[in-house]
Amino acid sequence: MTTKIKLFIPGPVEVSQKTLAAMTGPMIGHRSSDFKALYRSIYPGLQQLFQTKQPVFISTSSAWGVMEGAIRNLVKKGVLNCMCGAFSDKWFDVSKRCGKQAAALQVDWGQPIDPTAVDAQLATGQFDAVTLIHNETSTGLMNPLKEISDVVRKYPDVIFIVDVVSSFSALAIPMDKLGIDLMLTGSQKALALPPGMSLFAASGAAFERATQLNDRGYYFDLLEFKKNAEDFMTPSTPTIPHIYALRSKLEEIFAEGLENRYQRHVQTNRVVHDWVNANGFEFFAKDGYRSVTLTCIKNNRQIDVAALAKRVREEHGFQIDGGYGKIKGKSFRISNMGDETVETLKALLAAMTATLQTM
């Protein structure tokens, strides 16, 4: 039995020793000039990754904090929740729990959101916000963000809230150009940082909408984030170790080069896809809409997924995911996001092939 398990689950992903070491920087006061210098130092890199001129905020929470905060801060009349998997489905539930008027635009898991269906819903005039998950991690599906944003931009009063939790930094997502009003991500996916921190940016229209709502709360109040960020601070005491790690990761990202990084994700993803095809498996997500950061594999061979994952872990020290929610066992997932390379993926896939041959 191997003791060190390398993660190939779609979050949290493997965190490098370098990143972990970066977290052990000295503790500093969050109102100190040292902290402001730290936040200031990562700011241009974050704006570049978000492809925005808007402020980028650091939230000491997992992504759900910001996802809930976005609903509380930005939905006045009603929200259309685009739903195509476990996380996007849950956002509808969260919208209702926040006491908002919410409507479900549901498609089958594995299918993409249809831009014309979004158009038809927004044309009813019932909505002033839309939520979309760009990369549905539960099904390995990537929604047609450009086409959907073209639709949403036709409705200037509609705030476009986009979760790029498991796609951010693995491919170009031009927030300003697409007209995204709030874009958010988490630390434990392609950024390959430990869980516990989220990043998000918001548009002028989002700040304007927030001023019209009185029940924004405090911890995720957009206007508090904006006011504090003007002075390179956060509303409450942030997770400073994560910010050190983020600084280290941004240095790595820009040293590799964004295009190289994006290409690496395409290549590692292709290696997994080739393995799926070569081993008689199918993809869960529809052709043309498959994620470049993870692969959700349909268990059409009726293998014992739990046994496969257990044996790959115990005999080879690699952790894959045995499927999420209602498709657990009917699918399994392999992540290629973060620091992975063609070599690391090939090692995993060789282990999986060897295990399958003796099952």
Ligand SMILES: Cc1ncc(COP(=O)(O)O)c(C=O)c1O
């Ligand atoms: C696309 C997507 N959105 C949101 C979340 C929720 O993130 P967290 O559990 O870190 O709050 C996840 C988690 O896997 C996710 O994959």
